[in-house]
Amino acid sequence: MTPLLAQFIAESREQLEMTSAGLLAIESNPNDLDKLNEIFRAVHTIKGSSGLFEIRPVTVLVHAAEDLLDALRSQEVEFDRSMIDLLLDAFDQVNQWLEELERHETLPEGLESRARELGGQLRAFLNHRQVETVNEETLTAPTFTELDWLGQFPEHERAALYSQRVADEGPLTVFRYIPDAQCFFSGEDPFYQVRQIPGLSLLAIVPTEPWPSLAEMDAYHCILRFEGIASAAHGELAELFRYVPEQTALLNISPEALAVPVGRPDETVHAEFVNEGLTLANQEDWAGLRGAVEGLRDNYEPETWMASALRWLQRLLDSATPDLTAVCRLLEAMRTGQSPDWLAALAQPLAQTADAAPASAPASRALALTAEEESAFQRIVAEQARSLTLPTVPESWSGRILSIFTCLSNVLRYVQRADLLEELEETRETVLDTHDIEPLKNLLGHLVDAEDAAADSAQELSDSPGAATEVFKAITPTETTTGSEKQIAKILKIDQHKVDRLMDLIGELVVAKNALPYLAQRAEKIYGVRDMAREIKEQYAVINRIAQDLQGSIMQVRMMPVGQVFQRFPRLVRDLSKKLDKKIQLIIKGEDTEADKNIIETLADPLIHILRNSIDHGIEPPEERLLAGKAEEGAIRVNAYQDNDSVAIEINDDGRGVDATAVKNKAVRRGLLTEEQAEAMTDHEAVQLIFAPGLSTAEQVSDISGRGVGMDVVRNSIDRVGGAVTVNSRRGAGTDIRLTLPLSMAVTHVMAVELDGKLLGIPMDLVVETVRLPPAALFSIKHRETFVLRDQVVPLARLRRLLSMDEPATGEAALATLVVKVQGENIGLVVDNFREGMEVILKPMEGVLGSLRQYAGTALLGDGSVMLVINIKELL
Amino acid sequence: MPIEFMRNVASLKGVCTVEEAEPLLEWLQDQQRAKVKLKECTHIHTAVLQVLLAAKVMITLPPEDPDLARWLISALRGARTPIAPPSSE
Numbered sequence: 001m002t003p004l005l006a007q008f009i010a011e012s013r014e015q016l017e018m019t020s021a022g023l024l025a026i027e028s029n030p031n032d033l034d035k036l037n038e039i040f041r042a043v044h045t046i047k048g049s050s051g052l053f054e055i056r057p058v059t060v061l062v063h064a065a066e067d068l069l070d071a072l073r074s075q076e077v078e079f080d081r082s083m084i085d086l087l088l089d090a091f092d093q094v095n096q097w098l099e100e101l102e103r104h105e106t107l108p109e110g111l112e113s114r115a116r117e118l119g120g121q122l123r124a125f126l127n128h129r130q131v132e133t134v135n136e137e138t139l140t141a142p143t144f145t146e147l148d149w150l151g152q153f154p155e156h157e158r159a160a161l162y163s164q165r166v167a168d169e170g171p172l173t174v175f176r177y178i179p180d181a182q183c184f185f186s187g188e189d190p191f192y193q194v195r196q197i198p199g200l201s202l203l204a205i206v207p208t209e210p211w212p213s214l215a216e217m218d219a220y221h222c223i224l225r226f227e228g229i230a231s232a233a234h235g236e237l238a239e240l241f242r243y244v245p246e247q248t249a250l251l252n253i254s255p256e257a258l259a260v261p262v263g264r265p266d267e268t269v270h271a272e273f274v275n276e277g278l279t280l281a282n283q284e285d286w287a288g289l290r291g292a293v294e295g296l297r298d299n300y301e302p303e304t305w306m307a308s309a310l311r312w313l314q315r316l317l318d319s320a321t322p323d324l325t326a327v328c329r330l331l332e333a334m335r336t337g338q339s340p341d342w343l344a345a346l347a348q349p350l351a352q353t354a355d356a357a358p359a360s361a362p363a364s365r366a367l368a369l370t371a372e373e374e375s376a377f378q379r380i381v382a383e384q385a386r387s388l389t390l391p392t393v394p395e396s397w398s399g400r401i402l403s404i405f406t407c408l409s410n411v412l413r414y415v416q417r418a419d420l421l422e423e424l425e426e427t428r429e430t431v432l433d434t435h436d437i438e439p440l441k442n443l444l445g446h447l448v449d450a451e452d453a454a455a456d457s458a459q460e461l462s463d464s465p466g467a468a469t470e471v472f473k474a475i476t477p478t479e480t481t482t483g484s485e486k487q488i489a490k491i492l493k494i495d496q497h498k499v500d501r502l503m504d505l506i507g508e509l510v511v512a513k514n515a516l517p518y519l520a521q522r523a524e525k526i527y528g529v530r531d532m533a534r535e536i537k538e539q540y541a542v543i544n545r546i547a548q549d550l551q552g553s554i555m556q557v558r559m560m561p562v563g564q565v566f567q568r569f570p571r572l573v574r575d576l577s578k579k580l581d582k583k584i585q586l587i588i589k590g591e592d593t594e595a596d597k598n599i600i601e602t603l604a605d606p607l608i609h610i611l612r613n614s615i616d617h618g619i620e621p622p623e624e625r626l627l628a629g630k631a632e633e634g635a636i637r638v639n640a641y642q643d644n645d646s647v648a649i650e651i652n653d654d655g656r657g658v659d660a661t662a663v664k665n666k667a668v669r670r671g672l673l674t675e676e677q678a679e680a681m682t683d684h685e686a687v688q689l690i691f692a693p694g695l696s697t698a699e700q701v702s703d704i705s706g707r708g709v710g711m712d713v714v715r716n717s718i719d720r721v722g723g724a725v726t727v728n729s730r731r732g733a734g735t736d737i738r739l740t741l742p743l744s745m746a747v748t749h750v751m752a753v754e755l756d757g758k759l760l761g762i763p764m765d766l767v768v769e770t771v772r773l774p775p776a777a778l779f780s781i782k783h784r785e786t787f788v789l790r791d792q793v794v795p796l797a798r799l800r801r802l803l804s805m806d807e808p809a810t811g812e813a814a815l816a817t818l819v820v821k822v823q824g825e826n827i828g829l830v831v832d833n834f835r836e837g838m839e840v841i842l843k844p845m846e847g848v849l850g851s852l853r854q855y856a857g858t859a860l861l862g863d864g865s866v867m868l869v870i871n872i873k874e875l876l
Numbered sequence: 877m878p879i880e881f882m883r884n885v886a887s888l889k890g891v892c893t894v895e896e897a898e899p900l901l902e903w904l905q906d907q908q909r910a911k912v913k914l915k916e917c918t919h920i921h922t923a924v925l926q927v928l929l930a931a932k933v934m935i936t937l938p939p940e941d942p943d944l945a946r947w948l949i950s951a952l953r954g955a956r957t958p959i960a961p962p963s964s965e
Binding site: 179183194204217220 | 894897898900901904905919920921922923925926927929930931932943944947950951
């Protein structure tokens with residue numbers, strides 16, 4: 001499998017899990033918009049990534065779900081509980097497909113119809129909305145409210161196009177194409193599409209929103225807009241964009257519309273010329289008008305707006321039969337200094353916008369840009385003034401002043417105010433010499449006032465749209481960079497095998513480390529170098545400390561919150577209670593409690609078993625509950641917390657409890673107990689029998705639980721990781737089940753004991769204390785040896801006897817006795833001698849030895865020998 | 877791989893597909909003065925184009941494809957800043 005696909009599957013699973021949890025939350029609180037957004041994003045991510053693979057069914061289905069969620073999010077459709085069911089079904093289906101994908105790397109054929117079917121059901125909720133959507137899309141579809149934007153193309157290029165079109169009388173069509181932001185996911189390439197435009201003459205590619213900083217940019221979110229002019233008929237372009245009509249605007253224009261004057265605005269009044277021109281035009285005295293234009297043209301700098309307008313007028317007049325209306329429009333435009341309203345002149349069916357056009361777009365391109373730049377200029381100056389007022393430490397004062405001056409000089413250089421630059425330089429010297437910021441404040445105030453002046457000297461505007469914002473960004477880069485640094489996630493996703501390998505290596509390191517004390521002993525005893533032995537021990541202490549830290553850190557890596565397992569519960573409870581017509585409330589506490597990943601994983605199935613039992617057998621149907629005087633709604637509480645070196649999980653329900661008599665009867669029927677035994681048994685003991693294999697008290701086997709393979713499996717899997725499970729039933733009031741699990745299985749503390757010259761390990765958590773008993777302290781009760789420890793009778797067992805070894809007579813020597821706690825009871829265990837407690841990496845018995853239940857496993861000791869660790873529970 | 881990343885120059889060749897956008901963006905995010913060479917490029921996907929525009933990247937060699945060169949250069953000209961970066965004192 002490619003790493004990409006593996007990652008997709010893993011991530012999508014995570015997202016789906018979150019989604020299911022989120023949907024349940026929404027079900028109980030449909031107004032939780034945050035949750036809804038969260039789900040939407042998760043689903044959106046899956047859809048987006050699924051597009052990378054050949055898994056059409058997933059994409060189709062998730063897309064439908066996404067649409068529904070989006071509609072819910074924007075409150076376009078009413079929330080409906082059946083939606084949740086359907087969405088859950090859909091995500092279950094996706095999950096199933098992901099499993100399929102994981103096994104075979106591809107999806108079988110023919111799933112798409114299933115996807116479409118489910119998707120169709122989801123979309124059914126949207127049906128009435130779709131009508132609205134269409135309307136909406138026509139509303140948001142690009143339209144032209146003015147044609148001033150044509151001014152962004154260099155004048156000479158437009159002029160060339162104009163003369164060409166006037167000469168051959170070919171069609172001209174302006175277009176604007178705003179692709180859907182998500183279009184990349186559906187395999188579209190708008191730029192390619194645009195390049196296919198027949199007779200593409202001018203093209204601008206501009207962002208629909210300000211450019212995001214690179215760090216924040218989403219490469220797959222299209223924010224481009226394409227606009228330009230094609231020397232082709234409207235129909236040809238419409239044909240090309242036939243799949244995206246709602247994203248395009250097309251308009252046939254006459255060549256005159258290209259006459260959008262651009263340049264620096266001019267304060268001079270041209271009313272006289274305009275009036276004269278209009279008169280000449282109305283008399284169709286083209287030669288006279290041409291002459292007047294010729295005469296006026298040299299009065300203006302070539303880059304001014306007026307000069308540009310005059311050049312265009314000249315071009316219009318160069319035609320053999322100049323268009324009177326076009327000429328008049330351009331002349332009128334000169335009166336106001338605004339672009340002629342060519343759109344109105346075109347009088348297309350779109351004309352409704354024509355009335356609005358002059359009002360909505362009064363400023364010419366050049367003016368608008370200037371305004372933009374002005375505002376950037378103002379913002380920069382204001383920012384400098386603000387930073388001047390911020391408190392500062394004396395050491396950084398001059399640095400700040402210098403940076404303000406650098407910034408200002410750059411700005412002024414950009415707006416070409418050389419005069420102010422000199423003033424700035426002088427002020428800088430003064431401020432730095434006198435440490436008085438007053439002159440600088442004055443200068444800043446002066447700059448704010450001088451906005452008109454600054455605007456006037458801004459040049460080459462038409463060539464630099466977006467330049468203003470750029471200036472701003474370039475001068476204050478610190479804000480954006482620090483912002484993006486914070487966003488870098490500090491989370492690594494690592495294959496578990498790598499961590500396990502690390503864990504194994506550390507285990508070996510611990511064993512190797514443990515060899516040092518033996519080495520020190522040898523150095524002292526065999527070679528007689530005491531100093532050397534001491535040094536080795538010192539080194540050992542250092543290595544020991546590092547190894548322990550290392551172990552601790554790697555354990556932390558493997559720690560996971562138990563909440564991971566709990567996530568599935570709400571769904572389980574919801575589905576089962578619906579199926580069984582019971583009302584159940586699930587209360588989860590302590591999801592943050594952490595434990596080793598392997599432990600958490602072993603927990604999942606047993607916990608689900610227990611929960612199922614509680615729902616199926618524990619909680620009564622509502623009627624029965626009401627009869628028993630309980631609340632109609634049953635409650636199941638799951639509580640996790642850390643208890644010393646272990647994690648405890650308690651599952652309580654307030655159902656009917658376990659029927660001890662029924663358990664006894666069943667146990668007798670199954671031959672697990674004799675009648676006498678059953679008689680003598682307390683209810684509490686009887687309830688523990690539910691963990692015995694092959695026992696289920698449910699009256700009928702349901703598909704949820706009751707096949708009698710439940711609780712013994714639970715106990716086995718908990719035992720396997722060294723945990724314990726206890727049950728406590730309150731007749732008619734509920735059942736409490738408590739699981740305790742070690743935090744980690746990696747390192748086991750054992751107490752070493754000596755037996756026949758060999759070392760044996762006993763799990764430290766079972767050891768209560770060590771005592772040395774004189775043989776006189778022993779006495780027998782019914783053939784069993786016992787002793788009294790602090791007024792308590794404790795049974796005694798001899799490890800040698802348990803392991804069928806010879807028992808040499810010990811005479812009057814005290815017996816080394818280990819008091820251990822097994823199944824809640826203290827037992828004395830006689831061994832040959834006590835040795836030290838140690839940390840070992842316990843390896844379970846494997847292969848042929850695997851059936852030796854008497855041993856929990858083996859551990860490698862520092863001197864290279866193997867120690868057997870006893871499983872006392874099995875031995876007794 | 878139609879994009880070859882060198883120290884601070886990325887060379888785009890042939891048809892650059894949508895898949896190249898992400899690696900290109902990531903590369904550009906780490907570059908102070910990135911340049912791109914487009915000489916042998918015949919088409920770039922919109923997503924890649926968008927990344928180039930957003931980064932206001934410098935083109936060392938324009939595409940040989942006259943069509944692409946024309947639209948690309950004018951688009952980049954629009955996106956590029958006309959002023960020199962602020963000098964440090």
